Amino acid sequence: MKIKTYNAEKMGQSNKKVVLNMIRFYPGISRRDLAEAVGLDPSTVTKIIRDLQKRGWVREVGLDGHFHPGRPAIKLEIVKEVAMSFVVEMTVQRICMGWGYLDNSVDNFSSFRTPQDKSVDVYFDSLAAHLDAQFEKGPLDNLVSISVAVPGLVEWGSNILRSIPRMRWSDVDLEAELRGRLPWMETRKLDILTVNEAKLGLLTEMALNKSVAGMKNGIYLYIAQGVGGALLIGDELYHGSNNIAGELGHMIVSPNGAPCYCGNKGCLETYISIDSVVKAYETRYAPLEGDFRDRFDTLMEMARAKDSQAMTILDEMADYMAIGIANLVNIYDPDFVLLGGMGSQFPDDFVESVSERVYGQLLLPLKGRLLILKGSMDVDSLTLRGATLTAMNEFVRKSFSNEGRERLS
Ligand SMILES: [Zn+2]
Numbered sequence: 001m002k003i004k005t006y007n008a009e010k011m012g013q014s015n016k017k018v019v020l021n022m023i024r025f026y027p028g029i030s031r032r033d034l035a036e037a038v039g040l041d042p043s044t045v046t047k048i049i050r051d052l053q054k055r056g057w058v059r060e061v062g063l064d065g066h067f068h069p070g071r072p073a074i075k076l077e078i079v080k081e082v083a084m085s086f087v088v089e090m091t092v093q094r095i096c097m098g099w100g101y102l103d104n105s106v107d108n109f110s111s112f113r114t115p116q117d118k119s120v121d122v123y124f125d126s127l128a129a130h131l132d133a134q135f136e137k138g139p140l141d142n143l144v145s146i147s148v149a150v151p152g153l154v155e156w157g158s159n160i161l162r163s164i165p166r167m168r169w170s171d172v173d174l175e176a177e178l179r180g181r182l183p184w185m186e187t188r189k190l191d192i193l194t195v196n197e198a199k200l201g202l203l204t205e206m207a208l209n210k211s212v213a214g215m216k217n218g219i220y221l222y223i224a225q226g227v228g229g230a231l232l233i234g235d236e237l238y239h240g241s242n243n244i245a246g247e248l249g250h251m252i253v254s255p256n257g258a259p260c261y262c263g264n265k266g267c268l269e270t271y272i273s274i275d276s277v278v279k280a281y282e283t284r285y286a287p288l289e290g291d292f293r294d295r296f297d298t299l300m301e302m303a304r305a306k307d308s309q310a311m312t313i314l315d316e317m318a319d320y321m322a323i324g325i326a327n328l329v330n331i332y333d334p335d336f337v338l339l340g341g342m343g344s345q346f347p348d349d350f351v352e353s354v355s356e357r358v359y360g361q362l363l364l365p366l367k368g369r370l371l372i373l374k375g376s377m378d379v380d381s382l383t384l385r386g387a388t389l390t391a392m393n394e395f396v397r398k399s400f401s402n403e404g405r406e407r408l409s
Pocket of ligand 1: 249
């Protein structure tokens with residue numbers, strides 16, 4: 001019967017996908033643990049693995065060091081070079097890039113300043129020139145996509161940058177800008193993926209940070225030159241009706257506050273973005289050196305060394321951050337709040353003082369139940385890892401659907 005055959009084939013493909021993804025996210029897993037985790041018969045798992053090995057996607061890497069009666073357990077690992085993606089982090093002052101692989105690793109990291117002129121043409125000329133230079137370095141036989149993390153509003157699932165207030169961009173078609181400048185994208189049939197940096201940050205933390213593993217509801221505050229965010233609701237990233245949910249930085253916390261890039265006044269971003277905090281310090285005390293990220297790093301180092309002026313500035317930041325977080329916690333009742341992006345650099349006592357203020361402002365005493373913690377990775381590896389995860393999830397999805405049948409044959 002035709003229908004039965006089709007379903008069986010589809011189920012087989014989906015099992016393969018699940019097994020492959022388990023090895024991606026739990027490198028070194030044994031066949032035994034894998035079968036148990038995915039609830040498949042061990043002989044089915046063995047068959048799938050044999051198939052993945054034959055295709056060169058998975059390899060065995062030796063004994064796991066434990067004694068098992070019967071067959072020894074062999075560790076399984078992804079052959080990372082099976083698929084590669086150019087991963088790019090666009091920010092206002094820097095562009096970072098690297099190569100992402102199927103095992104979720106990133107290497108060949110490079111970073112450069114963006115042009116002073118923030119017009120779309122000049123910016124993309126510069127980005128395309130750097131991608132071209134990287135491409136020349138090859139060999140990039142298994143390049144499947146370009147995956148870009150962007151600040152600002154990008155509709156989930158599209159490559160249109162709806163609004164990047166800090167660059168004064170609206171409705172920029174990132175895909176068209178790159179394809180127009182990089183003819184090899186067409187010849188190589190490369191996909192392009194564009195995702196908001198805060199959403200990538202949350203996805204990366206959920207995949208790799210054990211402190212929040214298995215949690216279903218969370219708030220992710222992404223602190224960078226702007227402030228973004230992402231919401232995890234019922235174990236799913238929340239997108240909203242227009243696919244633009246999560247702009248936590250534009251919550252108004254002071255009606256007569258400083259003007260924000262978005263056109264409103266007193267947004268949370270105007271108090272807790274790294275630019276705002278650095279500027280507050282410089283206006284009151286002394287200039288710092290480097291771009292905003294460098295200057296913020298310096299400020300954090302000073303705070304860790306208990307410099308009283310740096311601590312005063314951070315204390316004011318903590319007040320506003322706590323107001324924003326308490327508002328969100330009262331609305332969403334999450335398991336955790338993660339201070340992501342540059343937030344991973346916060347001194348521990350700063351995180352503690354924000355937490356105490358938040359607990360003090362909640363409607364119910366959630367201390368001990370609500371986890372407030374800083375992100376687990378520095379901002380560049382976070383976004384590039386996130387861009388890699390997204391690119392490789394898409395590669396795996398396509399490979400096991402009708403769109404990518406040729407990749408499996
Ligand atoms: Zn705003």
